[in-house]
Amino acid sequence: MKLLRNFELHDILFDLESGKEFKNLEPVTNIYGWYRQIEDVLTALYVERNELYFLFGTTKFQVGEDCKVELIQLVENTKELLIYHKEDLTVRFSFPFVPKFNYPAPFDYLNDLEQDWGLFIQEIFNNPVRRRNMISNLMERQ
Structure with missing residues (x-):
């Protein structure tokens, strides 16, 4: 199983191999990354x-x-998120965002201001140090 944790509902997991989403209340250590459904499209950032x-x-x-x-x-x-590879637009999507105040960050290497899926993705993509840290943190748990 390759498990991803829901970015908004942290007790919901998605198995990349089976394509199934499920609720889990047990501690899970083998998380490969994070996902969020945008309308009917699965978006995910994983290692x-x-x-x-x-x-x-x-x-x-x-x-x-x-x-x-x-x-x-x-x-x-x-908000709208645009992902470029070199100069080519690869992915573009819009998504609803409602700021959450006084809400704990969903995982330890997330900045409190990044509780927005788009901002989280932007920070990981655009910052090589954050990208390496995410890979290291997830590899330690697998």
């Missing part, structure tokens, strides 16, 4: 074989130095 990958529906690619993210506020509660 596999010591490399970081992004999944958007059926599009999967390795996150590296050539990948950059731009996050745009469309309206008050909606």
Whole structure:
């Protein structure tokens, strides 16, 4: 099983191998990454074989130095995320966002300001140190 933890509902897991989502109340250590459903599309940021990958529906690619993210506020509660590989737009999607105040960060290497899926993705993609730290943290737990 390759388990991803739901970015918003931390007791919900998704198994990448079976494609099934389920509730889990037991402690789990073999988490490969994080995911969020955007409408009917699975988006995920996870580690596999010591490399970081992004999944958007059926599009999967390795996150590296050539990948950059731009996050745009469309309206008050909606943001748009654009992912570029070199200069080419690879993925583009909008998603609802409602800020949560005084809510604990869902995991230890997340900044309190990053409780927004788009901002989290942007920070991991655009910051090589954060990207390496995420890979290291997830590899330790597998």
